[in-house]
Amino acid sequence: MLEISKLVKRYGRDEPVLKELDLTVEGSSVVSIVGASGAGKSTMLRCINRLVEPTSGSIRLNGTELVTLKGRELRRARRKIGMVFQGFNLIDRLTVMENVLAGRLGYVNLFQAITRRYPQSDIERAFQLMERVGIAHYANKRADELSGGERQRVGVVRALMQEPEILLADEPTASLDPRTSEQIMKLLQSLAHELSLPVLINIHNVAQAKAYTERIVGLRHGRMIFDGAPADFGKEALDAIYGGIETAEEEITAEPGRSTQGVAHDST
Numbered sequence: 001m002l003e004i005s006k007l008v009k010r011y012g013r014d015e016p017v018l019k020e021l022d023l024t025v026e027g028s029s030v031v032s033i034v035g036a037s038g039a040g041k042s043t044m045l046r047c048i049n050r051l052v053e054p055t056s057g058s059i060r061l062n063g064t065e066l067v068t069l070k071g072r073e074l075r076r077a078r079r080k081i082g083m084v085f086q087g088f089n090l091i092d093r094l095t096v097m098e099n100v101l102a103g104r105l106g107y108v109n110l111f112q113a114i115t116r117r118y119p120q121s122d123i124e125r126a127f128q129l130m131e132r133v134g135i136a137h138y139a140n141k142r143a144d145e146l147s148g149g150e151r152q153r154v155g156v157v158r159a160l161m162q163e164p165e166i167l168l169a170d171e172p173t174a175s176l177d178p179r180t181s182e183q184i185m186k187l188l189q190s191l192a193h194e195l196s197l198p199v200l201i202n203i204h205n206v207a208q209a210k211a212y213t214e215r216i217v218g219l220r221h222g223r224m225i226f227d228g229a230p231a232d233f234g235k236e237a238l239d240a241i242y243g244g245i246e247t248a249e250e251e252i253t254a255e256p257g258r259s260t261q262g263v264a265h266d267s268t
């Protein structure tokens with residue numbers, strides 16, 4: 001269970017970007033975080049794995065307070081937090097398998113890491129997960145020879161190799177074409193249930209948030225102003241979150257029938 005309480009993040013002397021945010025995520029729920037650009041979505045996700053240092057407040061993952069951890073304890077806790085990125089963050093010149101095994105770096109010793117001598121059990125798990133997401137036949141291909149959707153599947157498997165207790169996805173579909181975006185969203189949704197994993201997804205595309213996640217959290221200027229089921233996310237919520245803020249119309253269309261056309265980004 002993730003329990004965020006009174007989370008504040010202030011960059012320098014600026015006004016806080018997150019203002020006493022509270023959020024609890026239990027079980028294997030898939031939660032989307034929506035909000036206009038600058039609302040604080042990435043900051044919130046990055047506070048959870050401490051890529052960004054929270055200014056104050058509490059973040060507990062299955063009972064462990066993350067905000068105060070340092071050194072070894074922090075590294076240990078970070079292993080339990082999988083992260084999937086918009087730009088995939090793969091090492092292009094390495095193979096798919098090598099990228100996937102990088103998810104085990106927090107578990108092996110320095111010698112094993114440098115010589116890439118991972119335990120057999122890691123390699124078996126890597127194959128199982130790659131099979132599951134349909135990329136096992138690419139195991140020996142270089143990462144830069146894959147399409148965007150395939151690269152993101154590698155990113156997902158690498159995160160799962162950490163045996164995470166939670167998966168964070170920061171705009172995981174923003175670099176993908178609409179059809180591939182949907183496949184990745186469906187994949188995250190089904191993996192969450194198969195692995196009993198809570199998943200938090202920052203996403204601009206409200207139609208996809210409604211179609212593929214079971215809870216929507218809406219941020220505006222660092223405050224949570226919506227927290228509910230997709231069915232309850234209507235025009236009122238849209239206006240509250242995006243009202244008066246210039247945003248690409250296609251991104252915030254919340255009509256279910258538009259879910260395959262609602263991505264405003266080019267495919268890569």
Ligand SMILES: Nc1ncnc2c1ncn2[C@@H]1O[C@H](COP(=O)(O)OP(=O)(O)OP(=O)(O)O)[C@@H](O)[C@H]1O
Nearest residue numbers: 011012017035036037038039040041042043044202
């Ligand atoms: N390292 C930083 N230093 C200073 N200000 C920052 C830093 N990172 C983010 N900010 C500011 O914090 C605010 C929230 O940014 P954040 O990236 O969390 O928003 P977001 O909702 O994820 O936006 P987007 O959808 O565009 O990614 C913005 O005003 C941004 O300029």
